Amino acid sequence: MGQNWFLRQMAYEFVADRLTSDAYSVLRAVEMDIGAGWRINVDNTSSVYQQPMSGHYYQVAVDGKWFFSRSLWDSQIPAETGQDIGQENIRLMQQNNKPTLVYSKTFMKQGREIQVVLAEDISRIEESLSQLGWLMAGLGFIGLIILLTLQIFIIRRGLSSLKEVKQDISRLKSGDIRQLSPTNTREIEPLVTEINYLVQNMELRLQRSRNAVGNLAHAAKTPLTVIDRHIDTLLEQGVPQGQGIKEQSRRLREMIERELTRARIAGAALPGQRIYVGDELEKLIRTLKAIYREKALVFDLDISAKSYFPGERDDLVELLGNLLDNASKWAESQICIKAHMDEHCLELIVEDDGPGVPAEARERLMNRGERLDESTSGHGLGMSIINEIVRQYQGRIMLDSSELLGGLKVVVMLPRRADLELTKQN
Template sequence: MRGTSLRLRLLIGAGVWIGLAMIAVGVLLIHLFRAHLEASAETELRATLNRLVAQVDRIEIGDLDRPLADPRYELPYGGLYWQIDGPDGEVLARSPSLFDVTLDLGQDASPALIVSEGPAGMPILGLSQTIRFSGPPDNRLVVTVARDREQIDLSVRTFSMQLTSALALVWGALTLAAVLQVHLGLAPLASLRTGIEDIRTGRAARLRDDYPLEIGPLVEQVNGLLDAQRAMLEFARARASDLAHALRTPLSALGATEARLRDLGDDQEADALDRLVQTMNERIEYQLRLTQLRLRSASATASTPLSPAIEQVVSVLKRTERGGMVTWKIACPDGAIVQLDRHDLIELIGVLLDNGLRHTCDTIEIAVCQEDENLRIIVADNGPGMTEEQMKTARQRGVRHDQSQAGTGLGLSIAHDIVEINGGRVVLERAPLGGLGVSVFLPGALPDD
């Protein structure tokens, strides 16, 4: 079962955290920008307020001696306003920009910036200052200046949109940097995967030692496991070889017993003992060949011409009594190459043709064709063939479906082991000739036309 992608998890994590950081930075910058604009507005309003206060020197006030220079104070709803209130809250003077409304900041005077409702219901920012004169306690005036807040809000909105676009670009750039960082960071893992694939296919025996420090312990553990497995295989091979040689001495004794029985005239028992000795010898030879096959396939790969191997095996079988009576039909293009050791290929072709020779009536066909990246080797005969149930059990070692024929039932199982070890597959089917068709799929290629 495959888990989630480490690369995807890292990229999603980086994208999310970078996005959250960009949002936090955006909110902070917008807040600072608004605070800056409001501070600038307050500074401007306070300067205007000071100029107005400097012109007020008595309770009775009419027109100002020096009107304010900014023309927005003269335009109705121009965005800048001032107003002077008397002791009883009556409006003594105001800027033409107020037109038909008055300012009401909600209190007599405030040293800080106040947000209130202004002309046309628009929000305004205002400052107020109380001027006290000598005389009665209520002998005072309240001077107020204000400006529309809409311009600040518009500037903040414009800045927010521009900042959003900029932060989106920054997010994209940082995410791309994260992608590159993840790619470079995981590159040793891809190299490690390639190294393990090389080991699996036989192109290498161990992993290299030049991986980063963080992966070094893993590489050491894998190499240690490979060394231990290799030692176990060598040990198992040695024990299998020792066992095979140890069994040959008793088998030789059984052979001598069979000869004595035959000399005594007990041919029936001698024949039974001879068949038993032959079967055991064949099984021992099979196990020894299979051990060598596994070791050779695990250590290296090879490319072998297919046509010469087929012709070599067929020429040997033709010299046998049975093979000389069979019609051999071979359709293998010259130059066909199969990714298989030469000895393994001859062993494979030999067991397939020997199996066909045992069961054919008089014809064996051998054909080779290309299917995707594999070569398909077809060996077919015109014998009795197999049923569907027999085909399912034909690869099991020692299973013989034709008891009338001599043999151990190991042919197809040997072929299956050879093909499986070398990354191929075997398919059994009914041949067009009427007998059994064995299709072997192995990595290889036909010659270019």
């Protein structure tokens, strides 16, 4: 709008300058005829003033007599009254229903006041200015669209890097990658660097914590072993209190093992870690077959390809190790292991062909260190450790009779990592 107004003012000034020049030409055409008096010598004026309704007009007043250009036809221009000599006046008016710029000035010639009034139709100029205004508005609108498009492109380009970081974080959580990929976006690069540093720092802290727990376990076993030897000496000497002390020593050892196991359990996996259950099962089965060689155990495996443990490898080894160790101790010859993962949880099922556990005794078996048969080590601290790991991962554990093999059936359900994180947030 401001540019259109500026162009209109320039056009008006250009027309006014031309009218001023024509006014002097018309003034020169005003002549005094001795016989006829004052007249306009049209030969000295521009031909446009002789064409009817040409859009260029003049009228001249001398001694109260008006002379009109032929272009005015039967109309006339409203004249200014009381105009001083040498005074110029420019105004905009409607002539024949068209916008017209009017210029008037009073001159002195041969001792007479002569008022010259000129007018020019500026409708074409107004139309051109209007078209120019629409053109500029259109160009401005197009420019605005281009600017907005460019801005959207720049924003999307910047956000695309964030989208890539978001995808990398999802892959990091699922264990597909160990750290975020480098980015070329300068503003986002520090964020990626800090996240990678945080992940590495968490791994180092967890490793140091586990090393400390391992050192503590090793340090605690030595004095307990010495105490057990002294207790055995007391029992050999027939000291009656020796048996009670030995029982308390056993309980103390189990308590230490239980608390150390709890300390080793990480809970949720660090970002960038994903453990396939089948890989760890194969290693454990080889070990158990060697330990229980005399039983010639047969392990029947049904492991789906998507069975990934939503946590730390050490926790998975601890969980599977205790499940399979208990099953191996009580099984006659066969153990069935299943692992499946759906959209909500990982399900682990371990069944054996042993004597099983009565329904009324299953709840008692889940108590810390509780054993149903004191003559056989197992189903006690091992089940307590299993229960502790499952609780840490906010999962569920169920004991039942195996319809397939007839022994004990242990079902462990652990939520997927995304569900686990949502549960923690809630």
